[in-house]
Amino acid sequence: xxxxxxxxxxxxxxxxxxxxxxxxxxxxxxxxxxxxxxxxxxxxxxxxxxxxxxxxxxxxxxxxxxxxxxxxxxxxxxxxxxxxxxxxxxxxxxxxxxxxxxxxxxxxxxxxxxxxxxxxxxxxxxxxxxxxxxxxxxxxxxxxxxxxxxxxxx
Numbered sequence: 001x002x003x004x005x006x007x008x009x010x011x012x013x014x015x016x017x018x019x020x021x022x023x024x025x026x027x028x029x030x031x032x033x034x035x036x037x038x039x040x041x042x043x044x045x046x047x048x049x050x051x052x053x054x055x056x057x058x059x060x061x062x063x064x065x066x067x068x069x070x071x072x073x074x075x076x077x078x079x080x081x082x083x084x085x086x087x088x089x090x091x092x093x094x095x096x097x098x099x100x101x102x103x104x105x106x107x108x109x110x111x112x113x114x115x116x117x118x119x120x121x122x123x124x125x126x127x128x129x130x131x132x133x134x135x136x137x138x139x140x141x142x143x144x145x146x147x148x149x150x151x152x153x154x
Contacts (some may be wrong), residue, residue: 002026003066003092004101008053010118012076017049017085021055026150031143034135050089056129057093057123063103064095065151103151107140114139118147 003027010019020040024031035052042051050057060067068089077083101123108130109116118131118140131147133140 002017002064002152003068004060005068005070006053006057006060007072009072010076012073012082012085014077015079015081017043017071017073019043019049019052022053024147024150027144027152029149031146031150032136033131037133039132053129055127056120058125058127059103059120059129061093061096062101062122062124062127064097064100066095067093069093100152102153105144105151105153106149107144113141113144116140118144120147 004024004087007023007025008019009021009023010017012018018040022033022035039052043049045051048054057067069088069092073082073086081112104119104121104123106119107113107116108119117133119128120131121128133141133143136143138146141143
């Protein structure tokens with residue numbers, strides 16, 4: 001099993017984790033992903049703090065990757081609830097299959113990759129996750145290259 005580190009960043013206050021960024025790390029490369037307000041608000045809509053990255057997690061797990069999840073609290077209340085939250089949700093989740101499956105990686109605008117977002121899709125159940133690239137320092141082409149390195153895809 002190949003392991004990918006998934007680092008979730010956000011704030012924790014009044015018993016609620018608000019995620020605003022995620023990074024993927026593997027093969028010596030790191031891909032920072034800023035979540036959009038719409039993605040972050042999925043947590044409130046579904047009453048699940050992990051909803052913003054649920055599809056991303058499902059893609060990785062369905063594709064056979066083991067996830068080592070680490071939560072980093074940027075601003076927190078240091079409450080017992082926060083400490084319990086970190087204890088409960090930091091850790092490893094094994095992939096759903098033994099062999100690594102390819103992940104479909106495309107640009108949302110194939111005619112103009114450097115002005116588009118990156119769309120990840122699993123080959124099985126068709127989970128999809130969009131990496132919005134507007135707020136990143138790297139070009140979408142550079143981000144795609146890093147993502148392929150992390151996933152060991154050519």
